[in-house]
Amino acid sequence: MIKQLSVFVQNEIGSLAGVTSVLKDNNINLRAIASFDTPEFAILRIVVDQPEKAKSLLSEHGFAVKMSEAVAVELIDKPGALDGMLHVIADAGLGVNYIYSIVVREGKVPLMIINTEDLPKTAAVLREKGYTVAEQEDIKS
Amino acid sequence: MIWAKEETLPRKELEEIQLARLKETVTRVYEKVPAYREKMDRAGVRSEDIRSLADLQRLPFTNKKDLRDNYPFGLFTVPKKELVRVHASSGTTGKPTVVGYTRKDLQTWTECVSRIAAMGGATEDDVAQICFGYGMFTGALGLHYGLENIGAIVCPTSSGNTQKQIMYMQDFGTTLLVATPSYALHIGEVVRQMGIDPEKDLKIKIGLVGGEGMTEPMREEMHKLWGNDMKVTQNYGMSELIGPGVSGECLELCGMHINEDHFIPEIIDPDTGEVLEPGTKGELVITCITKEALPLIRYRTRDISRLMYEPCKCGRTTVRMENLSGRSDDMLIIRGVNVFPTQIEEVLLKVPEIGAHYEIIVDRKNHLDLMEIKVELADESLLDSYAKLGELERKIKTSLRVVLGLDASIKLVAPRSLQRFEGKAKRVTDLRKS
Numbered sequence: 001m002i003k004q005l006s007v008f009v010q011n012e013i014g015s016l017a018g019v020t021s022v023l024k025d026n027n028i029n030l031r032a033i034a035s036f037d038t039p040e041f042a043i044l045r046i047v048v049d050q051p052e053k054a055k056s057l058l059s060e061h062g063f064a065v066k067m068s069e070a071v072a073v074e075l076i077d078k079p080g081a082l083d084g085m086l087h088v089i090a091d092a093g094l095g096v097n098y099i100y101s102i103v104v105r106e107g108k109v110p111l112m113i114i115n116t117e118d119l120p121k122t123a124a125v126l127r128e129k130g131y132t133v134a135e136q137e138d139i140k141s
Numbered sequence: 142m143i144w145a146k147e148e149t150l151p152r153k154e155l156e157e158i159q160l161a162r163l164k165e166t167v168t169r170v171y172e173k174v175p176a177y178r179e180k181m182d183r184a185g186v187r188s189e190d191i192r193s194l195a196d197l198q199r200l201p202f203t204n205k206k207d208l209r210d211n212y213p214f215g216l217f218t219v220p221k222k223e224l225v226r227v228h229a230s231s232g233t234t235g236k237p238t239v240v241g242y243t244r245k246d247l248q249t250w251t252e253c254v255s256r257i258a259a260m261g262g263a264t265e266d267d268v269a270q271i272c273f274g275y276g277m278f279t280g281a282l283g284l285h286y287g288l289e290n291i292g293a294i295v296c297p298t299s300s301g302n303t304q305k306q307i308m309y310m311q312d313f314g315t316t317l318l319v320a321t322p323s324y325a326l327h328i329g330e331v332v333r334q335m336g337i338d339p340e341k342d343l344k345i346k347i348g349l350v351g352g353e354g355m356t357e358p359m360r361e362e363m364h365k366l367w368g369n370d371m372k373v374t375q376n377y378g379m380s381e382l383i384g385p386g387v388s389g390e391c392l393e394l395c396g397m398h399i400n401e402d403h404f405i406p407e408i409i410d411p412d413t414g415e416v417l418e419p420g421t422k423g424e425l426v427i428t429c430i431t432k433e434a435l436p437l438i439r440y441r442t443r444d445i446s447r448l449m450y451e452p453c454k455c456g457r458t459t460v461r462m463e464n465l466s467g468r469s470d471d472m473l474i475i476r477g478v479n480v481f482p483t484q485i486e487e488v489l490l491k492v493p494e495i496g497a498h499y500e501i502i503v504d505r506k507n508h509l510d511l512m513e514i515k516v517e518l519a520d521e522s523l524l525d526s527y528a529k530l531g532e533l534e535r536k537i538k539t540s541l542r543v544v545l546g547l548d549a550s551i552k553l554v555a556p557r558s559l560q561r562f563e564g565k566a567k568r569v570t571d572l573r574k575s
Contacts, residue, residue: 006524010555040354041553062557066524097526 001123002072002136004113007044008064009035019044022061024055028054031139032113034100046129047072047102047113049140071123072102072139074113074132085112085131092125102139111139144259144291145252147402148457152450155458158402160194162292162430167191167200167264170436173218176211177438196430197405198416202439205238208381213239218432224535229277230380230393237277240380243433247286253400257389260347260398260455261374265292267312269345271330272320273302273352274564277327279384284319287386300324300563303331310343310377317347322363322375323566326497329366330561340368341575351385351467353565354465356483358490375464381440382427388462394443394453396461403431406460407439408448411469412559422447424469425462445481461483473503473571475510478547482569485549488540494520494533504572514541517556 009015016035023030032047048054051067058065088108089096094116102111111134116122123133143149150158170177170189180201181187190196208216213236217224225244229237230406231378242250263269269288275297290294296313299304299314300320306328309315318325325348332339339345348363350372355363355375376389377397387404388397399406404427408417425446429436467481474480482501489499496517500517504511516537525528526571540550 008518008521008524008553008555010558038527041530043527043530062555064518064556066521066522068525121240 001119002047002113002134002139004070005046005048005058006057006066006068007037007046007058009042009044011042016044016093018061019046019058019063021095022057022063023054025046026049026053026057028057032100032102032111034098034113045098045100045113047139051136056095068098069119071114071116071119071126072134073114074109074134075101075112075125076109082112085126088125088129088131089116089122092121094122094125095097142259142264143456144256148256148398148400148459150402150458152458154448155401156194159405159430162227162402163194163197163405163428164188164191166428166430166432166436166497167438169218170438174216175218179237180512194405197407200428200439202414202426202441203437204441205381205443205511208238209236209241212236214241214269216437217241217434217444218436219243224434228279228282228380228384230279238371238381240279240384241434246383246433246435249403249431250283251286251290252565253386253403254283255290256400257376257386258284258287258291258293258349260391260457261376262347262372262392263291263293263317263349265290266294267291267293267317267347268315269317269319270296270306270313270315272298272300272306272318272563273353278352278564279378279380279454281319283378283386284351288317288319303328303563304335307332307337310345311337314344314513316344317349318345319349320563321352321565322350322359323353324365324564325350325373325564326359326362327561327563329363330557333366339366340370346371349376349389351376351378351389354467354483356464356486356490358487362490376442377462377465379442381435381437382429382442383432387427390464391455391457392454395453396449396463398453398455398457398461401459404429406448406462406569407443408446411441411443411445418559419448419450422463422466432438445469471569473512473569475503475547476530477510478545480512480545480547484544485541486568488544489514489516489537492516492533492537492540494518494523495537495553496556498561499568500559501569502572503570510573512547513552515552515554515559516548517559518553519556 034045044139097115171188184201186199224241226242229239275281275362348355374390378387379415388399407426417423425442425444449461467483496519502513537551
């Protein structure tokens, strides 16, 4: 299981840059980011190498931030890899709330970050089927 | 502590004092101020017609417009030479309203404010920090002299420069804070952000707030930030009448005691001008009966309140005015529905997932009034999903619909992103007027 941060951002010019500049100024490495086009505001999901430090810095800068866990699974680069993974989750009766990815991992395979209503079960069924579920140490710089 | 014996007079005795002072005041304004003479002549009422307190109703009202029309000194009953101070109201449009004081008026004012400060718990042992803006606004100097008269140490820090305010609070051991409710909340937020625990690290035990109304949920917010031990009372006044010092809450927190030996209150129907039964809600009208320079007769405050004559546990016999339920000036008419911003505030401050600050924007699109309310997200646990945030918006919308009978669109914004105020808050923008 890894830690992700969910940050409340307003639909305004520069609001994402406001988050990233806090991270940059404090040498925090951003591993993954996801946000979608929403009319009013967005929940920005990020994975960083130092989640606790990032959370407290962002809070100090006035952002609403929540730290939570997410399942990160290694994705082998071949056709149908994601399809197989999603079927394992669906077959276990779990719904995916959202999914995004960490692609750049210095030679290692990409990670898919998955949120469901039951994270421990999701990790367990994937492990059972031979998938490698990453831990926080695996995404340190 | 009860500051003056006049606060505990039997009603009969108080009314005798009121009547004598009213008669004297009416006679004087009729003689000295042409504008009053014309009004009274037009209404067919002479000074000698005032034989009882009930005859007060026969006198014409005074409006803010009368002060503007007679700008700056036209309603004064004394020559300029006798004035020792002037103040002006914070008018946002046109000329401000100017008020003047003789030496005796300043003494009266100081006395009235001392009473209100004592009602809120102030004593000679207090270190009072005045975070009202000094200048033409009556708030700061009113509380300044009233507290000095009690014997407290007065620190005239004025408003703004919040970090420095907090430094003085720590270094001087400030025990009493004077501010608008919105600024007191803002200082409290900054105190918390700096990692200071007011209950352990500061000595503030009394908050005397005024300059704008405070709703009950706002008082609760104040306790959340400043601690439950802080005694937060609000007081009421306006520069036209004297400044602060017209009325204030005692520690029983059941309305604001009016200094009735100086001000006679009435409640009227704002549409018909008719005086309403005691206990009925309506517009507060005040007559000044001890002022020398500017004794306004039946001044229409535009504030909505109710008078309570039942005895108070604190021992004072003076009438209490209910905490304001809004100003008739602030009332918004949205799709034909009367809406007071205080009604919206009461709803919002009961929602724990959002912060205490808000902004109301009213606009008109395709001939339809639209109200948008911006609120700051405070509960980070809702960031799990859009569904939870959407649920919060719906919940606020529903509570507002129950209270107002209107739909408003709710806009969640980031914490600390709405404007903070160092004086009176301006939370409503009506774009229909521009």
